[in-house]
């Protein structure tokens with residue numbers, strides 16, 4: 001269904017496209033291409049996991065590796081451990097606790113950061129992400145990483161990938177005291193690093209995060225079609241999703 005040149009996920013309906021059209025100011029060409037008016041954008045907010053980095057590392061860790069290790073500690077096989085852990089994970093979705101390694105280390109009585117380091121070989125930059133950021137810098141855009149990830153995990157991922165060098169600022173939700181899923185994050189971010197909502201784009205694989213940023217007033221919003229390289233393309237709901245960063249720059 002998707003070609004290299006196809007910039008827009010076809011997972012949304014015409015109705016959603018109309019809703020989306022109210023939210024942001026894209027110049028629509030057709031269903032297979034679009035142009036961002038980059039002259040109107042001076043700040044690019046980029047999520048880390050699932051946007052710049054492959055979400056496979058995180059999905060594998062929480063869905064497979066942690067249940068296996070925690071299960072061994074409690075005399076359970078991996079599937080039994082999953083049945084016990086998944087409801088506990090779900091109860092914290094969208095909160096800072098969900099993203100807090102210290103919280104889970106305490107809750108599960110296991111060294112989560114050590115387990116993360118066991119599988120850090122799986123941390124990978126998504127295709128074209130580095131070229132995309134290099135181009136944005138050459139365009140004179142301010143690049144800000146906005147992430148819910150725990151500071152220790154950010155440090156591990158920056159060390160492993162070198163992506164920190166591309167950003168003017170790296171903002172951790174834990175430092176702002178609110179997850180990106182909540183509107184408070186976006187107002188607190190504006191106090192810390194002033195940005196104009198009318199001249200800012202957020203690219204993030206989390207739909208709830210995009211909705212909160214939209215509620216705050218950020219004009220340009222894009223989702224990621226395939227944040228986990230080993231999972232299927234998913235529905236990006238009312239947001240345009242990109243499969244290839246190069247397409248975001250088409251026509252510039």
Ligand SMILES: [Mg+2]
Nearest residue numbers: 047049050205
């Ligand atoms: Mg993400």
